[in-house]
Each structure stands twice: as C-alpha cells, then as structure tokens.
Amino acid sequence: MKIALLGCGNVGTEVVRLLHEQSADLAARIGEPLELAGIAVRRPDKARDLPVPRELFTADALGLVNRPDVDIVVELVGGIEPARGWITTAMAQGKSVVTGNKALLAEDGGTLHDAAAASGVDLYYEAAVAAAIPLLRPLRESLHGDRITKVTGIVNGTTNFILSRMTETGAGFSEALSEAQDLGYAEADPTADIEGFDAAAKAAILAGLAFHTRVTASDVYREGITSVSASDIASAAQMGCVVKLLCIASRDGDDVTVRVHPAMIPTSHPLASVNGAYNAVFVEAEAAGRLMFYGAGAGGAPTASAVLGDLVAVARNRRSGARAASESTYADLSVRHMGEVTTRYHISLDVDDQAGVLAAAAQVFADHRVSIQTVRQDGRGDDALLVVVTHKATDAALAATVEELAKLPAVRQVASVMRVEGG
Ligand SMILES: NC(=O)C1=CN([C@@H]2O[C@H](COP(=O)(O)OP(=O)(O)OC[C@H]3O[C@@H](n4cnc5c(N)ncnc54)[C@H](OP(=O)(O)O)[C@@H]3O)[C@@H](O)[C@H]2O)C=CC1
Numbered sequence: 001m002k003i004a005l006l007g008c009g010n011v012g013t014e015v016v017r018l019l020h021e022q023s024a025d026l027a028a029r030i031g032e033p034l035e036l037a038g039i040a041v042r043r044p045d046k047a048r049d050l051p052v053p054r055e056l057f058t059a060d061a062l063g064l065v066n067r068p069d070v071d072i073v074v075e076l077v078g079g080i081e082p083a084r085g086w087i088t089t090a091m092a093q094g095k096s097v098v099t100g101n102k103a104l105l106a107e108d109g110g111t112l113h114d115a116a117a118a119s120g121v122d123l124y125y126e127a128a129v130a131a132a133i134p135l136l137r138p139l140r141e142s143l144h145g146d147r148i149t150k151v152t153g154i155v156n157g158t159t160n161f162i163l164s165r166m167t168e169t170g171a172g173f174s175e176a177l178s179e180a181q182d183l184g185y186a187e188a189d190p191t192a193d194i195e196g197f198d199a200a201a202k203a204a205i206l207a208g209l210a211f212h213t214r215v216t217a218s219d220v221y222r223e224g225i226t227s228v229s230a231s232d233i234a235s236a237a238q239m240g241c242v243v244k245l246l247c248i249a250s251r252d253g254d255d256v257t258v259r260v261h262p263a264m265i266p267t268s269h270p271l272a273s274v275n276g277a278y279n280a281v282f283v284e285a286e287a288a289g290r291l292m293f294y295g296a297g298a299g300g301a302p303t304a305s306a307v308l309g310d311l312v313a314v315a316r317n318r319r320s321g322a323r324a325a326s327e328s329t330y331a332d333l334s335v336r337h338m339g340e341v342t343t344r345y346h347i348s349l350d351v352d353d354q355a356g357v358l359a360a361a362a363q364v365f366a367d368h369r370v371s372i373q374t375v376r377q378d379g380r381g382d383d384a385l386l387v388v389v390t391h392k393a394t395d396a397a398l399a400a401t402v403e404e405l406a407k408l409p410a411v412r413q414v415a416s417v418m419r420v421e422g423g
C-alpha cells in the first residue's frame with residue numbers, strides 16, 4: 001500500500017519515524033506493508049535526519065498526489081490552500097485521505113466530506129482535535145447511539161502550556177510561547193493558537209460531530225489568551241481558581257452554542273489540573289453521563305500516533321473494500337448568538353477612589369440586572385483594583401454593564417473582564 005506524505009515538519013517527521021520503526025507490526029496489523037511513495041515538502045534539499053532515501057523528497061505535492069501508484073494521501077502541511085486542492089484531487093482519483101488539518105476541516109469540512117462520499121473513499125482526521133487523544137472516533141462511532149448535550153474541554157496545547165507556565169513559574173507570555181514553539185506544539189503561525197483560532201476550529205469540528213450538524217469556524221465565538229495578564233492569574237488564585245482557555249459546545253433543543261474563551265475555573269474542577277500541553281475533553285451525553293478524555297494535545301510524536309491509527313484504519317478498509325461511516329449531519333440546528341449565553345464574570349476596575357466608586361458601580365450593575373456576588377480590593381494605593389464577581393448574567397447584559405462602568409468618572413479603565421465557569 002503506497003502512501004504519499006504531504007508535509008514533513010513536527011508531525012510528518014514523527015510519522016516517517018514511526019512508519020520505519022514499526023513497519024513489521026503495521027504490516028501485520030494491516031495484512032500488507034505500508035510504503036512511502038514520496039514526501040512533499042517546501043524545501044526538498046533541507047538536511048533531515050530521517051531513515052528514508054533523500055530521493056523520496058519533492059517540492060511537487062500535486063505531482064506526488066497524482067502518481068498512479070499512490071493509494072493513500074496523508075496531508076500534514078496545514079492551511080486552506082493548496083491543502084484543499086491536494087485533498088480533493090486525491091479523493092477524485094479514488095485515494096483515501098488522512099489529515100490533521102483542523103483549519104481546513106473547520107472552514108470547509110463539508111466540501112471534503114462530500115468529495116469523499118462522491119468518490120467512495122475515506123477521510124480520517126483524528127489528529128485534528130486533541131492530537132493523541134482518541135476522541136473523534138468515539139464521537140463518530142461509539143456514541144452514535146446516544147444524545148450528546150455538551151462538550152467542554154481544553155483543546156489547544158500551546159495556550160494551555162503558556163497559561164500553565166504563567167501560573168506555575170510566573171513565566172512571561174513571550175518566553176512561554178517561544179518554549180511551546182521549540183517543543184513543536186504551536187502552529188506555523190502561532191497567532192492561530194494564542195488568538196484562539198485553532199481552538200475555535202477544533203470546537204467547530206467537535207460540535208459538528210457531537211450534534212450531527214455542520215458547524216464552521218465562523219459560527220464559533222472566539223477570544224484568545226493575549227489579554228490574560230499576570231494580575232488576572234493572581235486574582236483567579238485568590239478566588240481558588242485557575243485560568244484556562246476553554247472550548248464549550250452545548251445543545252439546547254434545536255439551538256447550539258459554541259464558544260472558545262479564557263475562563264476562571266475552580267481548582268477543584270477536573271480541567272483545572274490539566275497542565276502543560278495536555279488536553280482534556282468532557283463529553284456529557286443523556287445515557288452515558290459524563291465521559292472524560294485526557295492526553296497529550298500537541299507535539300510531533302503524540303499527533304503522529306493519531307495519524308498512524310487513521311492510516312491503519314484506512315489501509316484496512318481499502319483491503320476489505322469497506323469505508324468509514326459517512327458524515328452525519330441530519331440535524332438542522334441554529335447557532336445561538338453569544339449575547340444570549342449566561343455565565344458568571346470577574347471584572348477588574350482600575351479606579352481613582354475605591355470607596356467613592358462602589359455605590360456608582362453597584363448602581364450600574366443593578367440597572368442592567370446583573371447581580372453582584374462578591375466585591376473586593378486587590379492590591380494597595382494607586383495600583384489597587386476593585387474586583388467584582390457577578391452571579392450568572394447574559395453576555396449582552398454584561399457587555400452593556402461594562403460599557404457604562406468604563407464611563408464612570410472614578411473608573412480609569414476596565415482592566416479586565418473574564419468569564420467564571422464551573423463554580
Ligand atoms: N504540531 C502539532 O502538535 C499538531 C499539528 N497538527 C496539524 O498538523 C499539520 C502539520 O503540523 P506541523 O507538522 O506542526 O507543521 P510544520 O509547520 O512543522 O510542518 C509543515 C510541513 O509542510 C511543508 N510545507 C509547507 N508548505 C508546503 C508546500 N507549499 N508544499 C509542500 N510542503 C509544504 C513544510 O516543508 P518544510 O519542511 O520544507 O518547511 C513542512 O514539512 C497542520 O495542519 C497542523 O495544524 C495537528 C495536531 C497537532
């Protein structure tokens with residue numbers, strides 16, 4: 001069975017290594033050997049310490065995809081184009097595809113699934129969400145007899161690594177990000193990680209599979225972690241909380257809400273102890289109850305494990321003439337606007353006069369029917385912040401409250417607003 005590998009970076013390199021080191025086991029599991037037909041990269045002449053002949057490398061990805069001896073295409077380049085073109089070309093020629101490209105799946109998964117169905121080939125993408133964790137196959141298959149109501153998780157390893165470092169060692173944001181890049185966790189453009197685009201793409205894929213509907217990245221409410229400060233982390237700690245970038249997808253009747261944003265969660269919450277580049281996802285289903293999936297969420301080797309798992313499944317299907325179940329998108333659900341979502345909020349106000357501003361601020365909260373749970377002062381003197389934690393309120397009510405708080409004469413600025421979940 002011949003494989004065209006597109007991309008040999010953090011993940012592709014480990015795929016090549018595993019294909020080499022485990023070739024006998026893989027052949028035994030599949031019933032015939034897997035052979036690399038070629039490896040497409042941007043710089044074919046770059047020195048790479050890999051156990052394969054240099055002649056396998058090419059810059060002509062499309063030429064490799066088009067080769068008649070190629071059976072399966074593994075796409076590990078990323079991005080929308082030219083990856084989409086390579087994948088649809090491969091499928092049109094009856095070649096099955098394995099990919100880890102969440103950005104493409106979340107933007108245009110429908111086209112890829114339709115192309116796979118039209119050509120009767122497989123499209124597998126376990127690596128696209130939460131890397132090594134077997135998560136998509138359980139959603140696509142094992143839980144198909146149940147009704148999933150909510151998926152909550154930490155699905156980006158880079159941001160979880162950064163927040164963990166900031167919390168545990170007091171590391172700065174940039175220092176922690178460059179460490180995550182060195183470890184192969186970050187996307188080629190790390191803006192995708194730190195601004196929440198990567199987690200939003202994964203949230204769209206998870207919501208689509210969980211709720212049997214098509215959800216694209218543009219349906220997902222998204223905030224990244226670039227505005228999370230050391231003072232937010234310290235303030236969370238004072239409340240017995242930690243800050244995490246959460247992905248929350250929930251279904252309520254015919255409506256779904258899909259959101260990605262930083263949130264304070266109590267240290268007793270099971271997601272609070274998920275640190276470093278680890279991911280964890282809670283799935284709540286009507287009959288199964290609460291299920292938790294946990295493991296390495298980024299990095300070359302863990303992601304390659306998921307790619308190899310898909311490769312074995314696709315190769316076995318080709319040998320037996322079988323095909324994975326088609327995409328299940330029969331449910332016509334509407335995506336609810338973020339303004340309707342209710343949660344608790346932590347608001348830090350940089351004020352001139354703590355005592356003087358309290359009554360005015362309380363009135364603003366009352367005017368918008370946002371009920372205050374606690375108020376406290378953080379720090380001393382000019383640097384002191386007035387910290388308000390609310391009871392549950394809608395995002396729309398909170399946004400209107402914050403807009404008015406910012407106009408109070410004694411408020412220098414609204415230093416931060418963060419959701420509080422799970423308490
Ligand atoms: N890193 C991770 O932890 C995870 C990554 N993923 C996904 O896996 C995919 C790959 O990620 P990763 O390995 O980290 O990415 P890298 O940036 O490390 O590697 C990208 C690879 O693609 C090659 N490439 C780029 N442009 C072209 C082109 N035009 N033609 C041919 N080859 C090209 C590069 O070539 P060259 O080597 O010459 O630069 C490189 O080999 C992405 O979709 C990513 O989102 C999924 C889960 C986890």
Ligand SMILES: N[C@@H](CC=O)C(=O)O
Binds near residue numbers: 156159298
């Ligand atoms: N950049 C991603 C890689 C895995 O999907 C992450 O950090 O989670």
